[in-house]
Amino acid sequence: MKTASPTNGRAADESPRAPLLRVRGLSKAYREGDTERTIFEDLGLSVAEGAFAVLMGRSGAGKSTLLNLISGIDRPDAGTVAVGGTELTALSEKERTQFRRRHIGFVFQAFNLIPTLTALENVLLPLELSGGAGEREEKRARRLLGEVGLEDRAESFPDRLSGGEQQRVATARALAHRPRLVLADEPTGNLDYETGEQVLGVLTALARESETTLLVATHDRSALPHADRVLDLEGGRLSEREGVGKQENGRAGKRAKKAET
Numbered sequence: 001m002k003t004a005s006p007t008n009g010r011a012a013d014e015s016p017r018a019p020l021l022r023v024r025g026l027s028k029a030y031r032e033g034d035t036e037r038t039i040f041e042d043l044g045l046s047v048a049e050g051a052f053a054v055l056m057g058r059s060g061a062g063k064s065t066l067l068n069l070i071s072g073i074d075r076p077d078a079g080t081v082a083v084g085g086t087e088l089t090a091l092s093e094k095e096r097t098q099f100r101r102r103h104i105g106f107v108f109q110a111f112n113l114i115p116t117l118t119a120l121e122n123v124l125l126p127l128e129l130s131g132g133a134g135e136r137e138e139k140r141a142r143r144l145l146g147e148v149g150l151e152d153r154a155e156s157f158p159d160r161l162s163g164g165e166q167q168r169v170a171t172a173r174a175l176a177h178r179p180r181l182v183l184a185d186e187p188t189g190n191l192d193y194e195t196g197e198q199v200l201g202v203l204t205a206l207a208r209e210s211e212t213t214l215l216v217a218t219h220d221r222s223a224l225p226h227a228d229r230v231l232d233l234e235g236g237r238l239s240e241r242e243g244v245g246k247q248e249n250g251r252a253g254k255r256a257k258k259a260e261t
Protein backbone atom coordinates (compact mmCIF):
# COMPACT_ATOMS: atom_id res chain seq x y z
CA MET A 1 0.00 0.00 0.00
CA LYS A 2 1.28 3.42 -0.79
CA THR A 3 1.04 6.29 1.60
CA ALA A 4 1.61 9.90 0.97
CA SER A 5 2.73 12.45 3.44
CA PRO A 6 2.59 16.17 3.78
CA THR A 7 5.70 18.07 3.07
CA ASN A 8 6.23 20.92 5.44
CA GLY A 9 7.12 20.67 9.09
CA ARG A 10 6.36 18.06 11.67
CA ALA A 11 3.26 16.68 10.01
CA ALA A 12 5.60 14.23 8.25
CA ASP A 13 5.49 12.22 11.48
CA GLU A 14 1.83 11.46 10.92
CA SER A 15 2.58 9.06 8.09
CA PRO A 16 0.92 5.76 9.06
CA ARG A 17 3.87 3.75 7.82
CA ALA A 18 7.58 4.42 7.88
CA PRO A 19 8.42 6.10 4.58
CA LEU A 20 11.34 5.00 2.45
CA LEU A 21 12.61 8.57 2.31
CA ARG A 22 12.35 10.95 5.23
CA VAL A 23 13.80 14.43 5.22
CA ARG A 24 13.55 16.62 8.30
CA GLY A 25 14.51 20.17 9.09
CA LEU A 26 16.75 20.43 6.05
CA SER A 27 18.54 23.74 5.59
CA LYS A 28 21.02 24.79 2.98
CA ALA A 29 22.62 28.12 2.13
CA TYR A 30 25.36 28.84 -0.38
CA ARG A 31 28.00 31.40 0.37
CA GLU A 32 29.60 33.43 -2.37
CA GLY A 33 32.03 35.98 -0.98
CA ASP A 34 30.07 38.07 1.52
CA THR A 35 26.71 37.01 0.21
CA GLU A 36 24.80 34.12 1.71
CA ARG A 37 21.89 32.75 -0.28
CA THR A 38 19.45 30.54 1.57
CA ILE A 39 18.05 27.86 -0.71
CA PHE A 40 15.76 26.37 1.90
CA GLU A 41 15.28 26.24 5.63
CA ASP A 42 13.61 23.61 7.79
CA LEU A 43 12.35 21.63 4.84
CA GLY A 44 10.53 18.36 5.43
CA LEU A 45 9.51 15.58 3.07
CA SER A 46 8.41 11.98 3.30
CA VAL A 47 8.00 9.62 0.37
CA ALA A 48 6.49 6.17 0.81
CA GLU A 49 8.17 3.07 -0.55
CA GLY A 50 7.28 2.47 -4.19
CA ALA A 51 5.87 5.96 -4.72
CA PHE A 52 6.69 8.08 -7.76
CA ALA A 53 7.02 11.70 -6.66
CA VAL A 54 7.67 14.52 -9.07
CA LEU A 55 9.45 17.65 -7.88
CA MET A 56 8.70 20.80 -9.82
CA GLY A 57 9.87 24.36 -9.47
CA ARG A 58 11.38 27.26 -11.35
CA SER A 59 14.97 27.23 -12.48
CA GLY A 60 17.09 28.05 -9.44
CA ALA A 61 14.41 26.98 -6.95
CA GLY A 62 16.75 24.37 -5.48
CA LYS A 63 15.60 21.08 -7.01
CA SER A 64 19.09 19.84 -7.86
CA THR A 65 20.32 21.05 -4.48
CA LEU A 66 17.62 19.03 -2.72
CA LEU A 67 18.38 15.86 -4.72
CA ASN A 68 22.10 16.26 -4.02
CA LEU A 69 21.41 16.60 -0.30
CA ILE A 70 19.13 13.58 -0.29
CA SER A 71 21.69 11.45 -2.10
CA GLY A 72 24.42 12.51 0.30
CA ILE A 73 26.52 13.98 -2.52
CA ASP A 74 26.21 17.34 -0.76
CA ARG A 75 25.90 18.10 2.98
CA PRO A 76 23.10 20.16 4.52
CA ASP A 77 23.77 22.97 6.99
CA ALA A 78 21.16 21.40 9.26
CA GLY A 79 18.61 18.62 9.19
CA THR A 80 18.48 14.90 8.54
CA VAL A 81 17.93 12.61 5.59
CA ALA A 82 16.97 8.98 6.17
CA VAL A 83 16.59 6.34 3.47
CA GLY A 84 15.04 3.03 4.45
CA GLY A 85 15.68 3.80 8.12
CA THR A 86 19.37 4.65 7.64
CA GLU A 87 20.17 8.20 8.55
CA LEU A 88 22.56 9.30 5.83
CA THR A 89 23.37 12.56 7.54
CA ALA A 90 24.83 10.61 10.49
CA LEU A 91 27.23 8.59 8.33
CA SER A 92 30.82 9.36 7.46
CA GLU A 93 31.55 10.35 3.88
CA LYS A 94 32.90 6.89 3.11
CA GLU A 95 29.82 5.21 4.59
CA ARG A 96 27.55 7.56 2.66
CA THR A 97 29.32 6.70 -0.57
CA GLN A 98 28.92 2.99 0.13
CA PHE A 99 25.26 3.41 1.00
CA ARG A 100 24.65 5.45 -2.14
CA ARG A 101 26.34 2.87 -4.36
CA ARG A 102 24.21 0.12 -2.96
CA HIS A 103 20.81 1.69 -2.47
CA ILE A 104 20.48 4.87 -4.51
CA GLY A 105 20.36 5.42 -8.26
CA PHE A 106 20.99 8.94 -9.48
CA VAL A 107 20.27 10.41 -12.91
CA PHE A 108 22.24 13.65 -12.99
CA GLN A 109 21.12 16.77 -14.79
CA ALA A 110 24.49 16.65 -16.57
CA PHE A 111 24.62 12.99 -17.40
CA ASN A 112 28.11 12.33 -15.97
CA LEU A 113 28.82 9.35 -18.16
CA ILE A 114 32.43 8.19 -18.08
CA PRO A 115 33.78 9.13 -21.52
CA THR A 116 36.27 6.28 -21.69
CA LEU A 117 33.61 3.62 -21.08
CA THR A 118 31.07 2.37 -23.60
CA ALA A 119 27.33 2.76 -22.97
CA LEU A 120 27.19 -0.81 -21.68
CA GLU A 121 30.21 -0.34 -19.43
CA ASN A 122 28.70 2.86 -18.05
CA VAL A 123 25.50 0.99 -17.17
CA LEU A 124 27.54 -1.80 -15.59
CA LEU A 125 29.57 0.60 -13.47
CA PRO A 126 27.25 0.73 -10.43
CA LEU A 127 27.17 -3.06 -10.44
CA GLU A 128 30.94 -3.22 -10.56
CA LEU A 129 31.14 -0.75 -7.71
CA SER A 130 28.70 -2.66 -5.53
CA GLY A 131 30.26 -6.07 -5.74
CA GLY A 132 31.16 -7.06 -9.28
CA ALA A 133 29.38 -7.62 -12.55
CA GLY A 134 29.12 -11.06 -14.16
CA GLU A 135 27.14 -12.47 -17.04
CA ARG A 136 23.79 -12.00 -15.32
CA GLU A 137 24.50 -8.34 -14.64
CA GLU A 138 25.58 -7.78 -18.21
CA LYS A 139 22.33 -9.30 -19.38
CA ARG A 140 20.41 -6.94 -17.12
CA ALA A 141 22.42 -3.95 -18.33
CA ARG A 142 21.70 -4.87 -21.96
CA ARG A 143 18.02 -5.32 -21.15
CA LEU A 144 17.87 -1.88 -19.52
CA LEU A 145 19.58 -0.32 -22.53
CA GLY A 146 16.95 -2.07 -24.65
CA GLU A 147 14.16 -0.64 -22.51
CA VAL A 148 15.39 2.88 -23.12
CA GLY A 149 15.67 2.13 -26.85
CA LEU A 150 19.43 1.77 -27.12
CA GLU A 151 20.02 -1.95 -27.55
CA ASP A 152 22.11 -1.33 -30.65
CA ARG A 153 24.32 1.33 -29.01
CA ALA A 154 25.71 -0.75 -26.13
CA GLU A 155 29.23 -0.61 -27.50
CA SER A 156 29.16 3.12 -28.34
CA PHE A 157 31.19 5.65 -26.36
CA PRO A 158 29.32 8.66 -24.94
CA ASP A 159 30.88 11.13 -27.41
CA ARG A 160 29.21 9.17 -30.20
CA LEU A 161 25.78 9.50 -28.61
CA SER A 162 23.37 12.41 -28.81
CA GLY A 163 22.46 14.32 -25.64
CA GLY A 164 19.17 12.43 -25.35
CA GLU A 165 20.88 9.10 -25.92
CA GLN A 166 23.39 9.89 -23.19
CA GLN A 167 20.52 10.81 -20.91
CA ARG A 168 18.93 7.44 -21.57
CA VAL A 169 22.18 5.61 -20.82
CA ALA A 170 22.36 7.59 -17.57
CA THR A 171 18.81 6.47 -16.74
CA ALA A 172 19.64 2.81 -17.41
CA ARG A 173 22.75 3.20 -15.27
CA ALA A 174 20.74 4.59 -12.35
CA LEU A 175 18.55 1.49 -12.37
CA ALA A 176 21.21 -1.16 -12.94
CA HIS A 177 21.91 -2.10 -9.33
CA ARG A 178 18.24 -2.28 -8.32
CA PRO A 179 18.40 0.68 -5.97
CA ARG A 180 15.68 1.26 -3.38
CA LEU A 181 15.58 4.96 -4.20
CA VAL A 182 16.05 6.58 -7.60
CA LEU A 183 16.70 10.31 -7.73
CA ALA A 184 16.44 11.73 -11.22
CA ASP A 185 17.29 15.31 -12.14
CA GLU A 186 15.58 16.32 -15.38
CA PRO A 187 15.74 12.79 -16.85
CA THR A 188 13.69 13.89 -19.87
CA GLY A 189 15.28 17.32 -20.26
CA ASN A 190 16.99 16.39 -23.52
CA LEU A 191 14.38 14.11 -24.95
CA ASP A 192 11.60 14.53 -27.47
CA TYR A 193 8.10 13.80 -26.19
CA GLU A 194 7.98 10.17 -27.29
CA THR A 195 11.40 9.22 -26.02
CA GLY A 196 10.65 11.07 -22.79
CA GLU A 197 7.48 9.01 -22.41
CA GLN A 198 9.54 5.87 -22.98
CA VAL A 199 11.99 6.81 -20.21
CA LEU A 200 9.18 7.78 -17.83
CA GLY A 201 7.47 4.49 -18.66
CA VAL A 202 10.63 2.56 -17.71
CA LEU A 203 10.84 4.48 -14.44
CA THR A 204 7.15 3.99 -13.67
CA ALA A 205 7.29 0.25 -14.41
CA LEU A 206 10.25 -0.04 -12.11
CA ALA A 207 8.45 1.68 -9.27
CA ARG A 208 5.50 -0.65 -9.75
CA GLU A 209 7.41 -3.91 -10.16
CA SER A 210 10.16 -3.62 -7.61
CA GLU A 211 8.74 -1.07 -5.16
CA THR A 212 11.49 1.32 -6.11
CA THR A 213 10.86 4.81 -4.80
CA LEU A 214 11.28 7.61 -7.32
CA LEU A 215 11.87 11.29 -6.81
CA VAL A 216 12.13 13.07 -10.15
CA ALA A 217 12.94 16.76 -10.55
CA THR A 218 11.59 18.08 -13.81
CA HIS A 219 10.08 20.97 -15.74
CA ASP A 220 8.42 18.45 -18.00
CA ARG A 221 4.65 18.49 -17.52
CA SER A 222 4.30 15.20 -19.35
CA ALA A 223 5.82 13.58 -16.25
CA LEU A 224 2.76 14.53 -14.21
CA PRO A 225 0.38 11.77 -15.31
CA HIS A 226 3.01 9.20 -14.33
CA ALA A 227 3.37 10.53 -10.81
CA ASP A 228 1.65 9.53 -7.59
CA ARG A 229 2.50 12.90 -6.09
CA VAL A 230 3.54 16.29 -7.37
CA LEU A 231 5.57 18.58 -5.13
CA ASP A 232 6.29 22.21 -5.87
CA LEU A 233 9.45 23.83 -4.58
CA GLU A 234 9.07 27.57 -4.44
CA GLY A 235 10.70 30.20 -2.25
CA GLY A 236 12.39 27.48 -0.22
CA ARG A 237 9.09 25.75 0.58
CA LEU A 238 7.61 22.51 -0.62
CA SER A 239 3.91 22.17 -1.19
CA GLU A 240 1.87 19.25 -2.39
CA ARG A 241 -0.11 19.92 -5.53
CA GLU A 242 -3.74 19.02 -5.39
CA GLY A 243 -5.63 17.16 -8.05
CA VAL A 244 -2.51 16.21 -10.00
CA GLY A 245 -0.81 12.86 -9.83
CA LYS A 246 -2.44 9.70 -8.64
CA GLN A 247 -2.17 10.49 -4.93
CA GLU A 248 -3.61 7.21 -3.82
CA ASN A 249 -4.43 8.01 -0.25
CA GLY A 250 -3.26 9.68 2.90
CA ARG A 251 -2.98 13.37 3.41
CA ALA A 252 -1.79 14.06 -0.09
CA GLY A 253 -5.37 14.26 -1.19
CA LYS A 254 -6.12 16.96 1.36
CA ARG A 255 -5.56 20.63 0.87
CA ALA A 256 -1.91 21.49 0.44
CA LYS A 257 -0.44 24.18 2.60
CA LYS A 258 0.48 27.06 0.40
CA ALA A 259 4.03 28.29 0.50
CA GLU A 260 4.62 31.16 2.90
CA THR A 261 7.75 33.09 2.21
Ligand SMILES: Nc1ncnc2c1ncn2[C@@H]1O[C@H](COP(=O)(O)OP(=O)(O)OP(=O)(O)O)[C@@H](O)[C@H]1O
Pocket residue numbers: 030031032039057058059060061062063064065066109
Ligand atom coordinates in the same frame (compact mmCIF):
# COMPACT_ATOMS: atom_id res chain seq x y z
N1 LIG B 1 27.82 25.53 -5.46
C1 LIG B 1 27.01 26.59 -5.46
N2 LIG B 1 27.44 27.79 -5.00
C2 LIG B 1 26.64 28.86 -4.98
N3 LIG B 1 25.34 28.85 -5.38
C3 LIG B 1 24.86 27.68 -5.84
C4 LIG B 1 25.66 26.50 -5.92
N4 LIG B 1 24.89 25.50 -6.42
C5 LIG B 1 23.69 26.05 -6.66
N5 LIG B 1 23.66 27.33 -6.31
C6 LIG B 1 22.50 28.24 -6.39
O1 LIG B 1 21.44 27.65 -5.68
C7 LIG B 1 20.20 27.89 -6.32
C8 LIG B 1 19.49 26.58 -6.57
O2 LIG B 1 20.20 25.85 -7.55
P1 LIG B 1 19.70 24.46 -8.11
O3 LIG B 1 20.72 23.97 -9.05
O4 LIG B 1 19.36 23.59 -6.97
O5 LIG B 1 18.35 24.89 -8.87
P2 LIG B 1 17.34 24.03 -9.74
O6 LIG B 1 15.99 24.17 -9.12
O7 LIG B 1 17.87 22.65 -9.88
O8 LIG B 1 17.35 24.81 -11.12
P3 LIG B 1 17.26 24.24 -12.64
O9 LIG B 1 15.80 24.00 -12.88
O10 LIG B 1 17.79 25.39 -13.44
O11 LIG B 1 18.11 23.02 -12.74
C9 LIG B 1 20.54 28.67 -7.59
O12 LIG B 1 20.29 30.02 -7.36
C10 LIG B 1 22.01 28.41 -7.80
O13 LIG B 1 22.63 29.50 -8.42
Ligand SMILES: [Mg+2]
Pocket residue numbers: 063064065109185
Ligand atom coordinates in the same frame (compact mmCIF):
# COMPACT_ATOMS: atom_id res chain seq x y z
MG1 LIG C 1 18.59 21.59 -11.49
